[in-house]
Amino acid sequence: MKSSLTAVLALAFVVGCTKNENEIVVGEYGSLTGGMATFGVSTHKGIQLAFDEINDKGGIKSKKIKLITLDDQGKDTEVASVVTKLITQHKAVAILGEVASGLSKVAAPIAQQNKVPMITPSSTNPEVTKLGEYIFRVCFIDPFQGFVMAKFASENLKAKKAAIFRDVKNDYSVGLADVFAAEFKKMGGEIVIDTAYQQNDIDFKAQLTQIKSKTPDVIFVPGYYTEVGLIAKQAKELALTAPLLGGDGWDSPKLNEIGKDAINGNYFSNHYTTESTDPATIEFVTKFKAKYNEVPDGLAALGYDAARILAAAMERTTELTPSNIRDEIAKTKEFIGATGKITINEERNAVKSAVVVQVENENRKYVTTVSP
Amino acid sequence: MQDLIQHLINGLGLGAIYALIALGYTMVYGVLQMINFAHSDVYMVGAFAAYYAARWFNLESMPGVVSFAILLLAAITGCALLGLLIERFAYRPLRNAPKLNILITAIGVSLLLEYSGQVIFGADPKVFPEVLNNTPLFEMAGVSFKLFDFLVIGVGLVAMAVLHFLIYHTKQGRAMRAVSVNPRVASILGVNVDRTIVFTFVLGSALAGVGSVLVGVKYPKIEPLMGMMIGLKAFVAAVLGGIGNIMGAVLGGLIMGLSEEMVVAYLSSTYRDAVAFGILILILIVRPSGLLGRNQTEKL
Numbered sequence A: 001m002k003s004s005l006t007a008v009l010a011l012a013f014v015v016g017c018t019k020n021e022n023e024i025v026v027g028e029y030g031s032l033t034g035g036m037a038t039f040g041v042s043t044h045k046g047i048q049l050a051f052d053e054i055n056d057k058g059g060i061k062s063k064k065i066k067l068i069t070l071d072d073q074g075k076d077t078e079v080a081s082v083v084t085k086l087i088t089q090h091k092a093v094a095i096l097g098e099v100a101s102g103l104s105k106v107a108a109p110i111a112q113q114n115k116v117p118m119i120t121p122s123s124t125n126p127e128v129t130k131l132g133e134y135i136f137r138v139c140f141i142d143p144f145q146g147f148v149m150a151k152f153a154s155e156n157l158k159a160k161k162a163a164i165f166r167d168v169k170n171d172y173s174v175g176l177a178d179v180f181a182a183e184f185k186k187m188g189g190e191i192v193i194d195t196a197y198q199q200n201d202i203d204f205k206a207q208l209t210q211i212k213s214k215t216p217d218v219i220f221v222p223g224y225y226t227e228v229g230l231i232a233k234q235a236k237e238l239a240l241t242a243p244l245l246g247g248d249g250w251d252s253p254k255l256n257e258i259g260k261d262a263i264n265g266n267y268f269s270n271h272y273t274t275e276s277t278d279p280a281t282i283e284f285v286t287k288f289k290a291k292y293n294e295v296p297d298g299l300a301a302l303g304y305d306a307a308r309i310l311a312a313a314m315e316r317t318t319e320l321t322p323s324n325i326r327d328e329i330a331k332t333k334e335f336i337g338a339t340g341k342i343t344i345n346e347e348r349n350a351v352k353s354a355v356v357v358q359v360e361n362e363n364r365k366y367v368t369t370v371s372p
Numbered sequence B: 001m002q003d004l005i006q007h008l009i010n011g012l013g014l015g016a017i018y019a020l021i022a023l024g025y026t027m028v029y030g031v032l033q034m035i036n037f038a039h040s041d042v043y044m045v046g047a048f049a050a051y052y053a054a055r056w057f058n059l060e061s062m063p064g065v066v067s068f069a070i071l072l073l074a075a076i077t078g079c080a081l082l083g084l085l086i087e088r089f090a091y092r093p094l095r096n097a098p099k100l101n102i103l104i105t106a107i108g109v110s111l112l113l114e115y116s117g118q119v120i121f122g123a124d125p126k127v128f129p130e131v132l133n134n135t136p137l138f139e140m141a142g143v144s145f146k147l148f149d150f151l152v153i154g155v156g157l158v159a160m161a162v163l164h165f166l167i168y169h170t171k172q173g174r175a176m177r178a179v180s181v182n183p184r185v186a187s188i189l190g191v192n193v194d195r196t197i198v199f200t201f202v203l204g205s206a207l208a209g210v211g212s213v214l215v216g217v218k219y220p221k222i223e224p225l226m227g228m229m230i231g232l233k234a235f236v237a238a239v240l241g242g243i244g245n246i247m248g249a250v251l252g253g254l255i256m257g258l259s260e261e262m263v264v265a266y267l268s269s270t271y272r273d274a275v276a277f278g279i280l281i282l283i284l285i286v287r288p289s290g291l292l293g294r295n296q297t298e299k300l
Helices: A002-017 A037-056 A076-089 A102-112 A125-130 A142-156 A170-185 A205-213 A224-239 A253-261 A279-292 A296-314 A322-332 B003-031 B037-058 B065-094 B097-118 B149-168 B171-181 B183-188 B195-218 B227-242 B246-266 B268-287
Strands: A023-031 A064-071 A094-096 A118-120 A136-137 A159-166 A188-196 A218-220 A244-246 A267-270 A335-337 A338-342 A355-360 A363-370 B136-138 B143-146
Touching: A002 B227, A023 A037, A023 A296, A037 A064, A037 A102, A037 A279, A037 A296, A064 A076, A064 A102, A064 B268, A076 A094, A076 A102, A094 A296, A102 A118, A102 A170, A102 B037, A118 A296, A125 A136, A142 A170, A142 A244, A142 A267, A142 A355, A142 A363, A142 B037, A159 A170, A159 A205, A170 A188, A170 A218, A188 A205, A188 B268, A205 A224, A205 B003, A205 B065, A205 B246, A224 A253, A253 A355, A267 A363, A267 B003, A279 A296, A296 A335, A296 A338, A335 B003, B003 B037, B003 B143, B003 B149, B003 B171, B003 B195, B003 B227, B003 B246, B037 B065, B037 B195, B037 B227, B065 B097, B065 B195, B136 B149, B143 B149, B149 B171, B149 B246, B171 B183, B171 B195, B183 B195, B227 B268, B246 B268
Parallel strands: A023 A064, A023 A094, A094 A118, A118 A136, A159 A188, A159 A218, A218 A244, A244 A267
Antiparallel strands: A267 A355, A335 A338, A355 A363, B136 B143
């Protein structure tokens, strides 16, 4: 019994370590299940599309990219173990993920320690890339999203009084809320109330009743879609009519399933819009629709861009080592992505513009573009 | 004033939900002196039973009272069956084991349900079918009173009344009370102890089913871990009212709902859960048997 167990373990070890010389292993971790599942699944579809395309054209340096995707269930305890597994067991030369900033922050030190480059497609919290010179992102950062929505509220919606309703346990939400508050005040507005909820809450009526009594012109809710859907619904039940504003955490088809018609007419900032006339975006949307038979959301587009920036960097290297790949990612300039032109700056963040869209059932109506 | 009334309605609506689930905890405790921690997960399964029933019969396309009744029926059936199975296979073999073993088993069953739920239903939240409209009933002092708030409060009170009648005015209830006092003597006197306990479990679970549909209709997001927090709060409510006491469960639930609402409204929303559990600690220190509970001396 003992020997057979040893044999199985040895076999597992050998299988785990087998490295095919004609493959480049790239690791991806994401929440394929859990409360943020649509984030992980969308991102994965984008990444898969990019790598399939590259492999169909012959791969990189005539090697195929092998994508290994592990599910972290949206839990920080899982993230550490799956990322370690990707690096040590699967020997990934680069890592892609996560959407949620809080989870990227757990993974980043592990990637940094092992000197494996990590590109997060859509973690917008500024702290993420500060964790080491191996950590990159292809999206804009929270201060920018907070700034975009503050500018939009005061210039386009002519709002004077804003309420903030933040998810207090979520780095992303707190980051956006802080910047929004600071920028909105700078633009001459007033924050009449700044209140909070926690992820997985289902009842928001107490806070919404309180918000209603302060009669704000807009309500900034930088949360994730599941809670935002319920918040919109309960706000409508309380006859709270001020428009809700949010960030890219709203970007999911589930937003409408949960919020129904209560979510319509509200605005959020996003990385791109399918209504864009940019040829690179149109090409991506067409390819995505052909493969998956659905309209890609912003996270899918960012996953696609992250994967292609990584592939382009790998193509430029002389030898495929994690540190060479890192150096090449850092040199990315004016890359034509599905979400616009991407330049990686010295802080390893992407410099690019954001769009503001309005929810209209399944559609995201393009409203305006805000540049840095 | 307008705000205060709105807060009161919100709080009572939330409290009624805690009350419904607390009733299940209290009933099982009343008869068996055990805390059925799996109760909150039975509630979760009820929500999913209703969800799948709605998909099966395509109920969302024909909203109305009939669809709502089918959802209720599905959830009640699912919960009752599950309660029956849990009692038969998890708790009955331990009927004569020390209390601690049963408690640990209850936690085990709870975890089993939560994580099997993640595998079977998927961990991503599902959207509960919308079969009833939350129509405003009337308006008073600028606050509109909505159907759902009355529905949950009404159902909670009716459930309490029915249980009270059942326990104090029927033969089955007398059997339950007898088993609660001393199962061995009750069995000598001709009470079928096993059947009485099964009845208690099925009834308690059915109440969880009712609760799950009301919550699903009011907050249309369901997921396998949805029972955890609400279950804990309902448990606190049951302890607050005096565990084992039917009226106490409802009173405890309403107090919990109202105090949470008031904390969010007038203090800070971050203290919401802290207050709920602060109440638990306070009640255990000041009045361990709860507001309406009987004082019992522990026999050693």
